[in-house]
Amino acid sequence: MASSSSKMMAFPLLLSLSLLLLLLLPPSALAGVICEDLPQDLCAFAISSSSKRCVLESIPHNGGPTEYQCRTSEVVVERMSDWIETDECVKACGVDRNTVGISSDSLLEPQFTEKICSPSCHQNCPNIIDLYFNLAAAEEIGNKERSSIRRHGGINV
Secondary structure (H helix, E strand, O other): OOOHHHHHHHHHHHHHHHHHHHHHOOHHHHHOOOHHHOOHHHHOOEEOOOOEEEEEEEEEEOOEEEEEEEEEEEEEOOOOOOEEOOHHHHHHHOOOOOOEOOOOHHHHOHHHHHHHOOHHHHOOOHHHHHHHHHHHHHHHHHHHHHHHHHHOOOOOO
16 A cells, blocks of 8 residues: 555646646637637538637639638637538548638539538438528528518619
8 A cells, every 4th residue: 555655746746747748738728719720621610619610711712722721710610619520521522621611602502512411421410400400590691681681672693
């Protein structure tokens, strides 16, 4: 059985090693998912530690190649944070990690809706389902507002 003095000596050593380990970790390892720290191939369909969606943005350069950077959007996800979508979900749902921005355009493609409604996507990938459900709902609200404006003699869209 170890003596109490050896236990007391081990505690400061353990504490020192723990602090050293914390100092060696990058800040993002302690903070969770930070969109701006994600590489291009993990950005799309990720959610930051502050529950905001990460989006891939293109940065065109005159005469040079376009660069891509991961940014934090203002879109808040209700029940998720610190989430990077798995490769299995990306494949099952038929989405592309190189998607720039967030758009509902793909919902108009029958092949896409078939994949996103498949059991392998719908039952296993709540982040992607939440994203496209909310995009579809926002699109529907936008369509209703445009129809209302037209019916009431407002701006022709």
